[in-house]
Amino acid sequence: MSDHAATLAQAQEKVEACESLDALKAVEREYLGKDGLVAELLARIPALPNEEKPAAGREANVLKQAILQALDVRRARLAEAAIASERSATGFDPSLPPPRTQRGTLHPITQVTRELEDLFHSMGYSVLDGPEVELDYYNFEALNIPADHPARDSHDTFFCEGEGKLVMRTHTSPSQIRAMESFEPPFRVVAPGKCFRHETTDASHDHTFHQMEGLVVDRNISVAHLIGAMKTLLRGIFHRDLEVRLRPGHFPFVEPGFELDARCPFCQDGCSVCKQTTWIELLPCGLVHPNVLRAGGLDPEEWGGFAFGLGLSRLVMLHHDIDDVRHLLANDLRFLEQF
């Protein structure tokens, strides 16, 4: 046996005897370290006669690789043994993959709200939040709906107990007054959020639903501005240009008030969504009533505005072909996991 073969055999024996990673490291240091045996062999080469140098170098390297390999094999064995002993001692298997975690998704209303917020943001609108428990003043009075006004009947209202006249807001329109109070005109805002109505629920009515209010205040605002903004909104939602039409609509806080319809984006000549009419009712809107501007502290001689109330719940239903509004807030995972 050559010197190297004997050295290798001895090294392999030591490696096999190691019972820990620390012990392996010590053997590695002894043979392959800075002052180890292999380093010593290499250091001797320059002093050898020239014709012996290449072979000496090659042999030292072969020895080094063989020792490295023995170390690797032993290291893998020790790791396996560590896992096996942990498994049998604790019943825990660190080599198993972790249990699959379930990732949630955003609620479809949240998805649509965020998409619209981005769209309006790109058109220069600010996004506002408003309280869900609202003063009667903001929900009705300041919106040109005084006590005893017949329009109050159509807003089946949840009244809050306690002091002050508090209601669960029946629409997002109170944000109009709050916006006029906190922004200097000209300004544009949208205010998405929950609304509440004390009414019998059915496939198209729920006690809680979502709207997005829009309000633009500027000088010389006309119906043309309103139509332009709504066409841009439609393009953002349906990704193409849709014909629109206005029908008269009555809301105390706008004059004139309209119902805006859009050509059905789902068909050419009638389908179940548009009830064979080729038009879908999209949103109520209008030019802000002078009394509302006054309530917001603005002079109607100087400032004008348009407003709209987009039904977010309805929009989500249209978008995903959902036939019952009550699915939206029922919190049933079988429904929610589809989005």
Ligand code: DAH
């Ligand atoms: N707030 C009204 C409702 O919920 C909807 C509405 C109508 C909002 C006309 C508007 C508007 O901004 O101009 O019944």
